[in-house]
Amino acid sequence: MRKLIIVLFVFTVFACKDNPQKEVVSKEAEIQEVTSTKSYPEALENVFAAHGGLKNWKSQRTLSYEIPKTNLSELHTVDLWTRKDRVDTEKFSMGSNGEKVWLLDAGENYKGDAVFYHNLMFYFYAMPFVLADDGINYGETNALVYDEKSYPGIRISYNSGVGTSPKDEYFIHFDPQTHKMAWLGYTVTYRTGEVSDNVKWIRYDDWQEIDGLTLPKSITWHNYEGKQILDARSTVNFENVTLSKTAKPDGYYAKPDQATFVEAKNSNQ
Incomplete structure (x- = not known):
């Protein structure tokens, strides 16, 4: 009888421990x-x-991933589920805890707008997958012609209140044979808040495979006149790219003690 009681007790304890795990699994399944x-x-x-x-x-x-630059290199780290992020250099760091943007820059070396920049390169780098985010609308756009080759495209717009620049528009164009992304057109409305028809163009033609995913090795901005794309202007390289199915420890994206929360800079700055 005593053995039976012990067995029932052990079974009850393990059953209680299993319930939270089942809840997590079912939540992930949902x-x-x-x-x-x-x-x-x-x-x-x-x-x-x-x-x-x-x-x-x-x-x-x-x-x-790392972005090498003339004066210093930037290490960008992003949680792909929460979109918390941080950028680390030898002179300063910045990031988002998911709610606010912080800047650690005791030497006042960073002259840009951390609110605008902290996750900017991520959205360019993570194309085309970020176009699966919530709050996106898909539409039609004319094919892009470059060097006598036609690239079909998709127009991207955002619902009101999505991101820091919901009035931005994107135009993704792809190779009709391989279906790989070839061009990204985008407008910038961040500081003005006004809709713009000035479309900037980035070429995507340099790829690398990371854990079965085809991601950029570099991307190149091109000069343009109206809707005509001209010669290459500048290239950003991405090095030491890693993907992990594991999250960073709690607090990795939190504001460091010596950092300060920052607001977006005004358009006249």
């Missing part, structure tokens, strides 16, 4: 089910597939 039911234009689905698949991308948790 999220995956919701994700899988979201529909995208067929052309964009093909682009996702050509770059390794949206399912593979969504299974990753942490992305990091």
Whole structure:
């Protein structure tokens, strides 16, 4: 009888411990089910597939890469689920805890706008997968012609209140044979808040494979006149790229003690 009581007690203890885990698993299953039911234009689905698949991308948790620059290099780290992030250099650091942007810059070396810049390169780098985010609308756009080759495209706009510049527009153009992304056109409305028809262009033609995903090795901005794309202007390289299914420790993206929370700079600054 005593043995039976002990066995029942042990069973009860382990059953209680298992319940939270089952809740977590079911919660993740719900999220995956919701994700899988979201529909995208067929052309964009093909682009996702050509770059390794949206399912593979969504299974990753942490992305990091280095951007080498003349004076110093930047290490960018992003939590792909929460979109918390940080940028570290030898002279300063910046990041977002998910609610506010912070800047650690005792020597006052950073002269830019941390609110604008802290995750800017992530959105350029994580194309085309960031185009699966919530709050996005998909539309039609004319094909882009460059060097006598035609690149079909998709127009991207955002719902009101999404991100810091919901009036921005993006135009993704892809190779009709490989379906890989080839060009990104975008407008900038961050400081003015006014809709713009001045479309800047980035070429995506230098790729690397990271854990089964095709991601940029470099991206190149081009000069342009109206809708005509001209010669290459500047290139940003991405080095030491890593993906992980593991999140960074709690507090990694939190504001350091010596850092300060910052606001967006005014348009006249």
